[in-house]
Amino acid sequence: MGSIRTNLNYYPICPDPKLTVGVGRHSDVSTLTILLQDEIGGLYVRGNQGDGDNWIHVPPIKGSLVINVGDALQILSNSRYKSVEHRVIANGTKNRISVPIFVNPKPTDIIGPLVEVLQNGEKPIYKQVLYSDYVKHFFRKAHDGKKTVEFAEI
Ligand SMILES: O=C(O)CCC(=O)C(=O)O
Ligand SMILES: [Fe+2]
Numbered sequence: 755m756g757s758i759r760t761n762l763n764y765y766p767i768c769p770d771p772k773l774t775v776g777v778g779r780h781s782d783v784s785t786l787t788i789l790l791q792d793e794i795g796g797l798y799v800r801g802n803q804g805d806g807d808n809w810i811h812v813p814p815i816k817g818s819l820v821i822n823v824g825d826a827l828q829i830l831s832n833s834r835y836k837s838v839e840h841r842v843i844a845n846g847t848k849n850r851i852s853v854p855i856f857v858n859p860k861p862t863d864i865i866g867p868l869v870e871v872l873q874n875g876e877k878p879i880y881k882q883v884l885y886s887d888y889v890k891h892f893f894r895k896a897h898d899g900k901k902t903v904e905f906a907e908i
Contacts, residue, residue, distance in 0.1 A: 759856045776842035780897035783889050784856035794850040800839040811816065825874035826859050828868030829880045829906050832867035839900050861886035880906040
């Protein structure tokens with residue numbers, strides 16, 4: 755079994771959302787993230803079409819959860835599954851709440867491309883890393899998109 759971490763995010767009203775960062779663009783260090791958001795909206799995922807600055811709003815749908823692929827799954831699957839870059843923009847008139855549940859490897863786990871994934875002779879893109887080192891690296895600096903994944907690249 756892995757480890758679970760639950761965050762409670764509160765985004766107060768910001769009269770001029772352009773002047774603040776809700777959550778800067780990043781991918782989660784999890785395997786999967788299960789996210790409950792209220793009805794306000796403000797979560798954007800980065801699409802892979804166009805000029806690369808293609809942000810798609812994730813509209814809140816009553817009774818639904820958002821499931822995001824995280825970096826650990828990208829590494830374990832040797833990039834078959836790609837973690838999703840996302841960000842949150844604050845709201846000008848309403849407070850927002852979200853509750854992400856991060857489903858993670860254990861801090862003591864060593865993660866790398868699974869043998870099952872490489873059995874056809876596929877070249878590993880990632881090395882074996884101690885998961886707690888990966889997480890430490892993520893929190894060491896301000897978010898910068900998917901840059902953290904480079905820490906695990908060969
Ligand atoms: O508030 C959200 O919708 C997402 C928050 C988030 O990306 C995170 O906590 O990692
Ligand atoms: Fe996130």
